[in-house]
Each structure stands twice: as C-alpha cells, then as structure tokens.
Amino acid sequence: MTSDSPEQLTLLRDTVRRSRTKEPAPITETLPVARVAVDVSLPHLDRPFDYLVPEDMTAAAQPGARVKVRFAGKDHDGFVLERLEASDHDGKLVRLRKVVSPERVLTPEIADLCRAVADRYAGVFADVTRLAVPPRHAKVEGEPLRCDQPAPPPVSTSRSEWSPYPTGFLDAVSRGEGPRAVWTAVPGADWTLAFAQAAAVCAATGRGALLLAPDARDLERLAAACRAVLGENGFVTLSADLGPTARYRAFLAAARGSARVVIGTRAAAFAPVADLGLVAMWDDGDESYAEPRAPYPHAREVLLLRAFRQECAALLGGFARSAEAAALLESGFAHELIADRKAIRAAAPSVHIAGESDIDLARDPAARAARLPHRAFEIAREGLRSGPVLVQVPRAGYLPSLVCQTCRAPSRCSTCGGTLRRTGGSGPASCSVCGRPAADHRCPECGDTRMRAAIIGARRTAEELGRAFPGVVVRTSGSDNMLDVVPDAPALVVSTPGAEPVAEAGYSAALLLDTWLMLARPDLRAPEEAVRRWFNAAALVRAGGPVILVGDPSALPLQAIVRWSPEGYAAREIEERRTARLAPAAKLAELTGPSESVNDLVTRLRDLVPPSAGLEVLGPVDVDDETVRAVVRTPRAHGTTLVRALKDAQSARTTKKNPGTVRVQVDPPSFG
DNA sequence: ATTCGGACGGCC
DNA sequence: GCCGTCCGAATT
Numbered sequence: 001m002t003s004d005s006p007e008q009l010t011l012l013r014d015t016v017r018r019s020r021t022k023e024p025a026p027i028t029e030t031l032p033v034a035r036v037a038v039d040v041s042l043p044h045l046d047r048p049f050d051y052l053v054p055e056d057m058t059a060a061a062q063p064g065a066r067v068k069v070r071f072a073g074k075d076h077d078g079f080v081l082e083r084l085e086a087s088d089h090d091g092k093l094v095r096l097r098k099v100v101s102p103e104r105v106l107t108p109e110i111a112d113l114c115r116a117v118a119d120r121y122a123g124v125f126a127d128v129t130r131l132a133v134p135p136r137h138a139k140v141e142g143e144p145l146r147c148d149q150p151a152p153p154p155v156s157t158s159r160s161e162w163s164p165y166p167t168g169f170l171d172a173v174s175r176g177e178g179p180r181a182v183w184t185a186v187p188g189a190d191w192t193l194a195f196a197q198a199a200a201v202c203a204a205t206g207r208g209a210l211l212l213a214p215d216a217r218d219l220e221r222l223a224a225a226c227r228a229v230l231g232e233n234g235f236v237t238l239s240a241d242l243g244p245t246a247r248y249r250a251f252l253a254a255a256r257g258s259a260r261v262v263i264g265t266r267a268a269a270f271a272p273v274a275d276l277g278l279v280a281m282w283d284d285g286d287e288s289y290a291e292p293r294a295p296y297p298h299a300r301e302v303l304l305l306r307a308f309r310q311e312c313a314a315l316l317g318g319f320a321r322s323a324e325a326a327a328l329l330e331s332g333f334a335h336e337l338i339a340d341r342k343a344i345r346a347a348a349p350s351v352h353i354a355g356e357s358d359i360d361l362a363r364d365p366a367a368r369a370a371r372l373p374h375r376a377f378e379i380a381r382e383g384l385r386s387g388p389v390l391v392q393v394p395r396a397g398y399l400p401s402l403v404c405q406t407c408r409a410p411s412r413c414s415t416c417g418g419t420l421r422r423t424g425g426s427g428p429a430s431c432s433v434c435g436r437p438a439a440d441h442r443c444p445e446c447g448d449t450r451m452r453a454a455i456i457g458a459r460r461t462a463e464e465l466g467r468a469f470p471g472v473v474v475r476t477s478g479s480d481n482m483l484d485v486v487p488d489a490p491a492l493v494v495s496t497p498g499a500e501p502v503a504e505a506g507y508s509a510a511l512l513l514d515t516w517l518m519l520a521r522p523d524l525r526a527p528e529e530a531v532r533r534w535f536n537a538a539a540l541v542r543a544g545g546p547v548i549l550v551g552d553p554s555a556l557p558l559q560a561i562v563r564w565s566p567e568g569y570a571a572r573e574i575e576e577r578r579t580a581r582l583a584p585a586a587k588l589a590e591l592t593g594p595s596e597s598v599n600d601l602v603t604r605l606r607d608l609v610p611p612s613a614g615l616e617v618l619g620p621v622d623v624d625d626e627t628v629r630a631v632v633r634t635p636r637a638h639g640t641t642l643v644r645a646l647k648d649a650q651s652a653r654t655t656k657k658n659p660g661t662v663r664v665q666v667d668p669p670s671f672g
Numbered sequence: 673a674t675t676c677g678g679a680c681g682g683c684c
Numbered sequence: 685g686c687c688g689t690c691c692g693a694a695t696t
Contacts, residue, residue, distance in 0.1 A: 073686060074686060
C-alpha cells in the first residue's frame, strides 16, 4: 500500500474539515449569480430563478449546463440560462446544489427558441425544454469526440435537383442570406437529393443546416442522399426512434458543433445546430409533425420561429401544399418556389377520375370485388407490361362501409345512391351522403336484405387483386410492414396512404381507390389531408404515366389532382378556412378538462381579452362523463392577444389553486 | 399545553 | 406542485 502524498492529504483534510464544520464552499467572485430555468411546469412559475454559484461549480455552471437546485423545498433539475454579476431578486439567494453535467445542452439560441415556442402555444418553458433536450446519458458524454469532417464536396450544378426552379432561393442561401420559400416540387422529383444539395450550399458558406423528414422511412432516404452529397461524416441523424443512447449521442454531436448538418424527424426541430443557416421540412402537412406532448407545438412552426429569430433560410417543400404554407405566401413571410407550368406538365402523370358507379359495371367479378372500375382494371393491366403499378387503398377502419352479405356489392342508399354505413357499432345503417336511415334495404344485385361491414384494407385488396390479375406479383406496404423501395419490374404494389414505396424508375401507373372514404373522415381537414396523400402517391408515377382516381368526378379535391394544381387547391382551401373562421385564417384554441375548470378558464379569458379582439367561445360540449371541450377563437390579427390571455388565465388558475387542469391546445392539428 | 389538520402563500 | 407556516379546534 502506498502512502498518500502531502498534497492529497491537505486536500483531504480541507474537505473533511469543511464537511465536519458544515462550512460551505465560498461563492465564486466572477459572475456569482446563475439564472436558472427550473424544471417546473406551473404557468405562474414560468420564469427564471437566480442562484449563487459556489467556487467549485463556476467552471461547469456555464449557460446551457444541467443543474440541480433547491426549489420550493425540493430538488429540481434545471438549466443555467446565463451568468450574472448580481440578481434583481430582493430576497436572499440560495446556492446551486450541483452541476449535473458541464455539457452545454440548452444553448442560448435554443433557450430563446423554447421561450418563443412556449409563448406561441400558451405553454410553459419547462415543457418545451423537455421536448428540446433529450434525457442525459452520462456514458455518452465520456466518449471521444468524432473527428471533424472534411469540407463537403462541391455541389455539381449540372446534376442539381434544383435545375427546374428559379435560382433565386439557393443563390441567396449561397450568399449567406435568409430567404424563405414554399417549394412545390415537380412530380417525380427526388426531394431527398434536393434537400441534401441545399444543405451543401448552406454548409459551403460555413453555416449549419437542419433538414426534417416526416417519418423514419423518409429520414432513411434523406440520410442516403446526404451520404451521397455530403459524405458519410458530413451530417448527423437525430430521431427519437434511435433509442435513448444513440439519440443523446447525435444530440451531443450537434450541441458540440461537430455536426454542421443535422437531419431528423419532428423532435429534431429543436436540434442545437451551431450557426444555423437553413431549416427545411418536407411535406409539412404530414400529421406526424404535430407534437403530441404539451404544449403541442408543430415542427413547422418551430422551424419558422427559428428562421425568423435567427434570420436563417427556411424551406417548406412538398408535392402538395398545406393551407399553412399557402398562408405564409399570402402574408409575404415566404415566397413561392415553383417550376414553370411547362416543366410541371412535362413531369406530371396523366390523371383521370373513374366514377364509383363504374365499379358495378366492371365485367370481371374479381375486379368488382377489388372495387376496381373497368377503366382502372384496364390501366393496371396495361401498366403491368412496363413496370410496377401502385394501388393506394385507404386504411382499414377509416369508416366502416357496408356491403351485401352474400354478393358483397356495396350497399347503396335507395334515395341518393350514396354508400351506406353504420354510425355507431351495431346501430342502424344510414346513408353517408344524405344521412337517411336505410330502413328497408334490399340488394339490387341479389335481393338480400342483410349487410355486413366491408373489409377495407390493403391486405384484403391485395388478395382480391391477386385474383383479378393471376400470375402477377402483389406486394403490400402498410404502417406495420413498410416497403421502402420496389424494383423496376411488373408488380402490383398495394399500399395504404403514406406507406407508398418509391419505385426505382417510377411507377408505370397508379390507382387511387375509394377516394370518398378519405374525404368522408369526420375531420374538417380530411379533404386537405386526402389531397396531400393523392399528390404524394401520384408524384411517384413516371412522367405521363396514367393515374386513376376512383371517386366522384365532380369533387374539387379530385379535380385538383387531375389539373395537378396543389397551389390552386391550397388557395381555395385557405379561402374556405377564412369563411369558416378556422386556422390558419383564425387563431383557435381547444380547451379540454372538467366542466368547472373549463368554465372557470373561459370566464377568466373573457375578462382578460379586450372586446376589440373579437373573442368567440364555442361550446363547451361534453367529451365524456368527466370532460368537456370548448373552442375559443379570435381573428388571426389578435392571435397573440388570445394566446397571452390563455397563458395568463392559466397562471391565475394555478396561483389561486383552482381545482382541475385544463389542457390548452393552440392551433390543434385536427378539428371537427 | 399539545397535537393535528386544513388553508394559504411563496417558491431565487 | 410541494413545502412551511399559521391558526383554530379537538384532545390529554
């Protein structure tokens, strides 16, 4: 056993003496105050608190560091926001209990962003930081830093995915400016390559880029494009389904500035990219961008807040256009980035509508069972000669429609011909179009009066198609078994919306079945959502290839696809939202909770919002036995007033300890 | 006199 | 939300 050195003994004696006599470590002399965001999600405590920094913590307790502090008699986590000479707090300050890690995980830019997001959604800072900063994994912090990447290879402009579009946006990015654009991609475009190239242009100016994809599969494709354009080490992927360890590792790589380009899904909207020059998002209408945890921020809004605050470039890309994106164009916040009509027409598929009534006329019984009109059947057969054919089928359980018990012909309303459905479980059947109850239904094909739920789903459709096209390979892709890519060979690819694999050389044709089912969902956004999914599916078809939409030829959402006019549809959609006074034309919030609590909040809100803001209260209506929901709204121009008042009303409730909690959801992603 | 509980105010 | 304190009422 070796004896301790004199220095160690002195240090040990000093520490022992201090702990025995409870003598505290002295407070540091330089910037002795730490302003801390304490992890409490109470609205009335949603502000920083000041603590004293002991000498031995001063090096580690830098802005962004995770700390433990005593708050209201309990230990809480928190983040150092800044270090100060002195506090403006009148009472006496307490010291930090410890610095959990010196890693600066909540950088000043992200702290500023979290505050802005909290304010935008009437939420609290602590809730947002929980979304922005992943849980710590101590082991990862000790790992050696990944070596710095070589400069990204220059982008070859000749093979640029951006060649069909005006050059203004990328030119501005390359000059280090912050242009903001809504990019409507030409059908068939490889957006992943376009995103990677835009990131490369940004990275070449020495700034960072953040690219978001809606789901893991698209993210993997984006990663492949980034590998090709930026190199293996030219970017880092950040996504919740990496698992906690890998996620924290990727997060740290960004926070430490060793990754200039970050790609990811929803949660990566908060990624601490150093010196941010570009934020980009593909298909902003995809519902997976909506965060399900309080305060329910949408990744699109998070990116736009970032772009605005850091004056960086922003790009919202898609084959379709969301109403929100259209609103950004209207307000002048962003400009349109779109190819000329000629280029679009040259790249677009040839889209036609086949009426549902044609299904009954289909000669082939197998085609009829698969709900294929004769024309769709012909198109598929023709398409199968030269490559894969995509068949999009709405997910099972969208709406249970009814078919004849024996012959499986769709059961139709005797008055208007609409499809029959059962509204609740085993309730009476009624028409989904005119609502009349189907009292004395009789099948026109076989005379049977009995009906049963149509099994609508990709698997069943695949079976029926297999029978209709004997000898043809049938593949299915759905949320549970997603195909990423299909080879350039004849096959029927049956997919639920959003799960469509890309085809190596494009699909030779596509059939979009049961379009009415997607339009009939009881959500005011159903048409916009359906249109987005049809554009996304149809964009996978080769230029000029046939696309058949099975549905009502007079329906405007279907006609938008035929004319390939995402911008026209979005403009019309936003006009409708304006007349209906819905988001984004109005500012709207949903208040959910116990009846008394919601009523209390609404009463307070009425007191806090000046009459000039034009507050409207709809409801409350019962959700279940315990819960009610009210909707409040103002014209968009008074949105900030409404949201601030919601936060103040919530604060007043928690200060006064009024019972019950009310969930406040600003701009709910679905409505109706 | 002592203990218990419920309401209330503050949280650095 | 949680803790500490204060006050009144019940308990010995």
